[in-house]
Amino acid sequence: MSRVLVINGPNLDQLGRRQPEIYGRTTLAELEAELKPLGEALDLDVVFFQGNEEAALVERIGAVAGDPDVAGVVINPAALTHYSRALGDALANLSQPVVEVHISNVLEREGFRRRSAIPASYRIYGRGIEGYSWAIRHLANRLSWKTETFRYGPLPDQYGDLRLPPGQEQGLCVLIHGGLWLHQWTADTTEGIAVDLARRGFLTVNLEYRRPGMGGGWPETFDDLRSALVQLPAVTGIEPERIALIGHSAGGTMALWAAAFHPGPVLAMAPFPDLALAASDPVWSGPMLRLLDGDHPSLDLYSPQHRSPPLGPTLLAAAQKDSVSPLSLINAYVEKFEGTDFLSCEGEHNSFLEPSSNAWGLASDWLKARKVTL
Numbered sequence: 240m241s242r243v244l245v246i247n248g249p250n251l252d253q254l255g256r257r258q259p260e261i262y263g264r265t266t267l268a269e270l271e272a273e274l275k276p277l278g279e280a281l282d283l284d285v286v287f288f289q290g291n292e293e294a295a296l297v298e299r300i301g302a303v304a305g306d307p308d309v310a311g312v313v314i315n316p317a318a319l320t321h322y323s324r325a326l327g328d329a330l331a332n333l334s335q336p337v338v339e340v341h342i343s344n345v346l347e348r349e350g351f352r353r354r355s356a357i358p359a360s361y362r363i364y365g366r367g368i369e370g371y372s373w374a375i376r377h378l379a380n381r382l383s384w385k386t387e388t389f390r391y392g393p394l395p396d397q398y399g400d401l402r403l404p405p406g407q408e409q410g411l412c413v414l415i416h417g418g419l420w421l422h423q424w425t426a427d428t429t430e431g432i433a434v435d436l437a438r439r440g441f442l443t444v445n446l447e448y449r450r451p452g453m454g455g456g457w458p459e460t461f462d463d464l465r466s467a468l469v470q471l472p473a474v475t476g477i478e479p480e481r482i483a484l485i486g487h488s489a490g491g492t493m494a495l496w497a498a499a500f501h502p503g504p505v506l507a508m509a510p511f512p513d514l515a516l517a518a519s520d521p522v523w524s525g526p527m528l529r530l531l532d533g534d535h536p537s538l539d540l541y542s543p544q545h546r547s548p549p550l551g552p553t554l555l556a557a558a559q560k561d562s563v564s565p566l567s568l569i570n571a572y573v574e575k576f577e578g579t580d581f582l583s584c585e586g587e588h589n590s591f592l593e594p595s596s597n598a599w600g601l602a603s604d605w606l607k608a609r610k611v612t613l
Contacts, residue, residue: 240282240283240284241282241283241284241308241309241310241311241382242283242284242285242286242308242309242310243278243283243284243285243286243309243310243311243312243313243375243378244286244287244288244299244303244309244311244312244313245271245274245285245286245287245288245312245313245314245371245375246287246288246289246290246296246299246300246312246313246314246315246316247267247287247288247289247290247314247315247317248289248290248291248296248314248315248316248317248318248319248320249290249291249292249317249318249319250291250317250318251267251289251315251317252267252289252291254266254267254270254368255267255269261342261343262342262343262368263342263367263368265368267289270368270371271287273372274287274371274372274375277372277375277376278375281375281376281379282379283310283375283378283379283382285375293319293323293325293326296316296319296326296329297325297326297329300312300326300329300330300332300333301329301332303333303335304332304333304334305334309335310335310378310382311335311336311337311338311378311381311382312330312333312335312336312337312338313337313338313340313371313374313375313378314330314337314338314339314340314357314359315339315340315341315342315371316339316357319356320339320341320345320352320354320355320356320357321351321352321354321355321356322354322356323356324356326356326357327356327357327358330357330358330359331358336360336361336378336381337357337358337359337360337361338359338360338361338362338363338374338377338378339355339357339359339361339362339363339364340362340363340364340370340371340374341362341363341364341365341370342364342366342367342368342370343364343365344364344365344423345364345365346364346365346422346423346452347365361374361377361427363377363423363425363427364423365421365423366423366424373427373428376427376430376431377427377430380427380430380431380433380434381430383434384402384434384437384438385402385403386400386401386402387400387401387402387403388400388401389401389444389467389471389474391463391466391467391470391471392463392466394449394454396447396448396449396450396453396454396455396463397447397448397449397463397466397467398447399413399426399444399445399446399447399467400426400430400433400444400445400447401442401443401444402433402434402437402442402443402444402445403437403442404437404438404439404440404441404442404443405440406440409439409440409441410441410442410477410481410482410483411441411442411443411444411471411475411477411481411482411483412433412436412441412442412443412444412482412483412485412606413443413444413446413467413468413471413482413483413484413485414426414429414432414433414436414443414444414445414446414485414486414490415429415446415448415464415484415485415486415487415490415491415493415494416428416429416445416446416447416486416487416490417486417487417488417489417490417491417509418450418488418489418490419488419489419522419523419525419526420450420451420455420460420489420526420529420530421450421451421526421529422450422451422452422453424450425447426445426446426447428487428592429445429485429487429490429592430445431592431593431594432485432591432592432594432599432603433445434594435594435599435603436485436603436606439603439607441483441606442475442477444467444471446464446467448460448463448464448467449463451526451529451530451532452529456529456530456531456532456534457530457531457532457534457536457541458536458540458541460493460530461493461496461541464493464496464497465497465500468482468484468497468501479501479502479503480502480503480551481503482501482503483503483504483505483506483606483609484497484498484501484503484504484505484506485506485508485606486505486506486507486508486510487508487509487591487592488508488509488510488511488563488564488588489511489526491507491508491509491510491511491555491564492507492510492511492512492514492543494506494507494510495507495510495512495543495549495553495555495572496541496542496543496546498543498549498550498551498553499543499546499547499548499549499550500547500550501550501551502550502551503551504551504552504553504554504606504609505549505551505552505553505554506553506554506556506602506605506606507553507554507555507556508556508591508598508602509556509557509558509561509563509564509588509591510543510555510564510569510572511523511564511565511568512542512543512544512555512568512569512571512572513542513543513544513545513568513571513572514527514538514541514542514543514544515538515542515544515545516568520565522562522563543572544568544571544572544575548576548577549576549579552580552609553576553578553579553580554579554580554581554582554602554605555569555572555573555579555580555581555582556581556582556583556584556591556598556601556602556605557569557581557582557583557584558584558585558586558587558588558590558591558598559583559584559585559586560585560586560587561586561587561588562587562588563588564588566583569581580605582601582602582605584597584598584601584602585597585598586598
């Protein structure tokens with residue numbers, strides 16, 4: 240079993256007591272107790288270290304260098320993030336992947352918190368204490384399947400992680416992550432199902448794209464998806480009819496948007512099809528304001544419910560306990576566009592992101608049944 244080292248920096252021994260309105264009420268001991276069984280489920284031995292002094296952290300990181308039993312490092316350097324060259328140099332000396340984690344949304348706090356001296360391979364922030372769990376999952380997925388980078392544009396978020404299946408691929412699956420178009424939610428959230436599809440024999444591209452606050456918004460966020468789809472046939476040698484789009488939440492909405500011009504299968508999990516109604520929705524209203532940023536485009540340009548019918552086979556999947564994406568809007572889309580498939584399954588909004596869940600199992604079985612991808 241590979242080992243993952245979780246390092247917490249200064250003052251994180253005070254978790255649960257220090258500024259709980261920002262950092263939550265979970266204590267460090269409780270956090271470690273949650274991460275240990277998660278690691279075991281992912282075939283990882285998660286070990287922990289917390290230090291309040293820079294020298295102690297540098298020394299612990301130095302002990303990891305060259306250790307074949309340590310497969311990766313998750314680190315929350317706390318205040319040292321922003322100025323510790325010593326910590327950055329120690330981490331740069333590691334051959335293992337390093338995931339930088341922050342509980343709060345550091346990009347929307349004081350200006351100094353936006354700067355990082357940490358040479359991380361991935362950065363997770365603004366997801367609360369759950370950011371640590373996402374970091375462990377990210378490492379597990381990266382360790383289980385090699386990736387190649389597909390770049391469809393020159394900007395940092397214009398890329399996708401490509402995973403090659405063993406043997407002859409059945410088709411190409413493009414995964415579009417959700418997260419209400421908030422910049423703290425990134426492509427790592429769909430990595431687990433990307434790995435699952437690769438194991439099933441699909442070539443996968445787990446797509447990142449610009450979100451509001453990171454160069455995105457309307458139309459840039461949607462243009463990124465279109466640009467990637469235009470380039471992928473030449474890059475992979477797979478014709479568009481054999482390229483399936485798989486989106487979750489906001490990503491499912493984007494997949495439905497693309498269904499109006501994309502001829503391949505589309506699997507939209509927990510989407511919000513009618514963006515005309517987003518302004519009055521308690522969950523989606525804020526994200527829509529950020530996405531449009533004062534623009535008022537015609538609904539047929541960006542709202543799936545108001546666009547042309549899907550060109551290829553399309554499935555809308557809904558979880559029965561979903562409190563984020565209203566079932567009524569999903570039903571309205573299915574009723575409007577004849578021939579669109581519908582799936583109702585057990586689970587909550589994010590159940591589709593768990594490879595072992597009933598929700599993902601049923602949704603992914605639909606892909607296998609689409610002869611166009613075989």
